[in-house]
Amino acid sequence: MTSALWPLQTAVYAKLTGHVPLMALVSGVYDEVPEQAAHPYVSLGSITESVDDAHNQRGLEAAVVLHVWSKYRGFREAAAILAALDAALDRQPLTVSGYRDxxxxxxxxxxxxxxxxxxxxxxxxxxxxLTKI
Structure with missing residues (x-):
């Protein structure tokens, strides 16, 4: 089974950076956070994959971890960013190269x-x- 790590990371990054309400709340979305990145921001964390085949179809189940970083006193700002992440990703269409469904x-x-x-x-x-094409 070919890994979906890079196509999935690329798809999530594109979805987040293309989501105007999220980008209005953060200074950026990063794979590698620059030393001088301004808060608040989102960083891409780990992705884990497990085989999830069905009959004659190759599939994967993955867990994608994201991190919200804020210097706002309390969790209000971070919680608003979490809500924007959900608006961008939770149960939303996601196109991953080489995969369907x-x-x-x-x-x-x-x-x-x-x-x-x-x-x-x-x-x-x-x-x-994900189901492999």
């Missing part, structure tokens, strides 16, 4: 206090189901 849904999220007391962090996981 792609569906994506919010799985879970967790708000965290960073060791730096000024930083607020929410990590969010989305489940993605």
């Amino acid at each position: 792609v569906s994506i849904a919010h799985d879970q999220h967790q708000q965290l206090r960073d060791p730096d007391p000024q930083i607020r962090h929410i990590n969010v996981s989305y489940r993605v189901w």
Whole structure:
């Protein structure tokens, strides 16, 4: 089975950076966060894949983790960004090169206090189901 890691990351990145309401809230969406990135921003985290074949079709189930970073006191700003992520991704169409029947849904999220007391962090996981073309 060929991995969907890169096509899936590319599709998620394109979906997020093309979502005007999200981009109005953040300074950027990053795979590799620049040293001087302004808060708030979203970073792409890990992607895990599991084989999810059906009869004679090759398929994958993936978990995509995103991170919201904010310096707003409290979690209000990070929560608004999480809502914009959901508007962009949760149960929305997603085109992934080499795959069909792609569906994506919010799985879970967790708000965290960073060791730096000024930083607020929410990590969010989305489940993605894909069938190989």
